[in-house]
Amino acid sequence: MRAYGEIATIGFIGPPRTNGTVLHEAFRLAPPGVTWVWSTMGLRSSVNSNSTGRWMQPRPAPRNWPSRGQRHRDDGHPLISSKGAPYHEQLEDRLANAIGKRIPVTSDIHCVLSAFAALKLNRIAVASIYQRYIQDT
Amino acid sequence: MIEYFRHYGVRTLADEALSYALADCITKPSMTTSYDTAKTVLQRAPEAQGLYISCPQWPVIDQIETD
Numbered sequence: 001m002r003a004y005g006e007i008a009t010i011g012f013i014g015p016p017r018t019n020g021t022v023l024h025e026a027f028r029l030a031p032p033g034v035t036w037v038w039s040t041m042g043l044r045s046s047v048n049s050n051s052t053g054r055w056m057q058p059r060p061a062p063r064n065w066p067s068r069g070q071r072h073r074d075d076g077h078p079l080i081s082s083k084g085a086p087y088h089e090q091l092e093d094r095l096a097n098a099i100g101k102r103i104p105v106t107s108d109i110h111c112v113l114s115a116f117a118a119l120k121l122n123r124i125a126v127a128s129i130y131q132r133y134i135q136d137t
Numbered sequence: 138m139i140e141y142f143r144h145y146g147v148r149t150l151a152d153e154a155l156s157y158a159l160a161d162c163i164t165k166p167s168m169t170t171s172y173d174t175a176k177t178v179l180q181r182a183p184e185a186q187g188l189y190i191s192c193p194q195w196p197v198i199d200q201i202e203t204d
Binding site for chain 1: 138139140141142144145146147148149150151152153154155156157158161162165166170171174175177178179181182184185186187188189190191192193194195196197198199
């Protein structure tokens with residue numbers, strides 16, 4: 001048995017200001033024996049924008065991304081919802097096509113909807129720090 | 138999100154949006170803000186089947202494990 005091994009590599013796109021929280025929570029969620037090895041790269045379109053309006057607009061990753069052998073990619077960005085349904089499906093298709101469908105692509109809203117379906121939830125309550133116009137869309 | 142979820146057949150019975158501006162997301166929430174907000178919104182929707190706490194800038198796992 002190997003002491004160390006790589007199970008999967010995941011590419012994750014998220015707003016840079018969330019890194020501290022996302023990493024901490026990811027370590028908390030990891031099952032026993034599994035850890036995360038993180039490295040980060042800046043995406044200019046996200047890093048250089050300071051206004052909420054630009055920040056909240058999801059953008060596709062560069063064409064050459066991922067270039068380090070990722071087998072799975074999660075394009076997490078909760079404000080995908082600001083584009084209106086079914087935007088996450090269209091975005092996932094665009095991203096998958098942009099990389100020749102070499103790896104699976106999903107989004108956080110996709111995971112959330114899948115969780116609702118798995119748990120058979122159709123009446124929920126929502127709490128967020130978002131502004132009202134974001135929450136309502 | 139509420140409209141988005143509705144598109145997929147999920148109805149939001151009650152919600153709470155704290156309306157933080159971008160900089161507020163870093164400075165305003167405490168480690169229990171998500172817990173306090175979740176409790177508030179659940180009190181308004183006791184018939185809800187589930188609670189969705191949104192935004193990756195919120196630390197939530199400790200709060201979920203509290204109850």
